[in-house]
Amino acid sequence: MTHVLAILIALMLDRLFGDPARIHPVRWIGTLIAFCDQRLNRGRRKKEKGMLTVLFVAFLSFFISFSVISVSYHVATWLGVFVEGVVIFTTIAAKSLKEAAYDVLSPLERGDLSLAREKLSMIVGRDTERLTEQEIVRACVETVAENTSDGVTAPLFYAFLGGGALSMLYRAVNTCDSMLGHKNERYRQFGWASARLDDVLNYIPARLTALVMISIHAHGRARIEAFRLLFRDARKHPSPNSGWGEAAMAALLRIQLGGINTYQGVISVRPTIGEAREPLKKEHIRQAVAVMERTVIAFTIGGIVIAMACAWSQSASFI
Numbered sequence: 001m002t003h004v005l006a007i008l009i010a011l012m013l014d015r016l017f018g019d020p021a022r023i024h025p026v027r028w029i030g031t032l033i034a035f036c037d038q039r040l041n042r043g044r045r046k047k048e049k050g051m052l053t054v055l056f057v058a059f060l061s062f063f064i065s066f067s068v069i070s071v072s073y074h075v076a077t078w079l080g081v082f083v084e085g086v087v088i089f090t091t092i093a094a095k096s097l098k099e100a101a102y103d104v105l106s107p108l109e110r111g112d113l114s115l116a117r118e119k120l121s122m123i124v125g126r127d128t129e130r131l132t133e134q135e136i137v138r139a140c141v142e143t144v145a146e147n148t149s150d151g152v153t154a155p156l157f158y159a160f161l162g163g164g165a166l167s168m169l170y171r172a173v174n175t176c177d178s179m180l181g182h183k184n185e186r187y188r189q190f191g192w193a194s195a196r197l198d199d200v201l202n203y204i205p206a207r208l209t210a211l212v213m214i215s216i217h218a219h220g221r222a223r224i225e226a227f228r229l230l231f232r233d234a235r236k237h238p239s240p241n242s243g244w245g246e247a248a249m250a251a252l253l254r255i256q257l258g259g260i261n262t263y264q265g266v267i268s269v270r271p272t273i274g275e276a277r278e279p280l281k282k283e284h285i286r287q288a289v290a291v292m293e294r295t296v297i298a299f300t301i302g303g304i305v306i307a308m309a310c311a312w313s314q315s316a317s318f319i
Helices: 001-019 026-038 046-075 077-089 096-109 115-121 133-180 192-217 221-236 241-252 285-316
Strands: 260-261 266-269
Touching: 001 077, 001 096, 001 285, 026 046, 026 077, 026 133, 046 077, 046 133, 046 192, 046 221, 077 241, 077 266, 096 115, 096 133, 133 192, 133 285, 192 221, 192 241, 192 285, 221 241, 241 260, 241 285
Parallel strands: none
Antiparallel strands: 260 266
């Protein structure tokens, strides 16, 4: 139950402060990854070196977090709960995801496509210079949908499972994937292990998130239809996990995601996800953020209920 209290503290801190950019542990993890990339991503056996990199970064992140949290609990339980809450807080990004989406929405609402493209380029990997308004909206909604799991519910899942240290381990692997898991000549071998391990760690959270997302937002026949689209389209995405959030979001907003993107001038044609029952419009960004926020709340409540049930079951077994 101390994990539950720590998670509640983390969510409160995130809501109040958002991304603590200057002192964010992920920045330190990123520096370590960049150092390993510079020193090891060369010569022969790149795949093995990449595997050592992600395992080393994950282990070090877990060990340091576990040590700091354990020492804090040894001093005082209340201190341990608070420190663990701060650690979990640094692994989730609900507020920063909302702010990033609204940074794109605000210039769109003023008709400033140039600034909207610039803001979008900070959160997506695709080329944004020539995107139309609908393409900007699609990219932003896809980012919110994918990162609902990547940036919020997945670290919460591991926090419920094993506390702040396990949540930090997940964040370290996810950061390795973000920095090294590119399918280009430089990272195809070196980033292979980071991408695969991130896929494994996010496998369950991505699917749970999609199920929760639809369960709390759709009812009756609309829920049945949303689940139909989810199970039909989730596997179309090149990523084994990202399609689940995107398919759930597309079904709820009654829009179509996926299609043609351009990366560094190279055209990438992806299968479409969802059905275009409504044309993409600016308001869909706001709606996607609202879906994300309610999903996080429901996911947290579900985790608390399960944690309380497990605690009660353990206590009952000793009676």
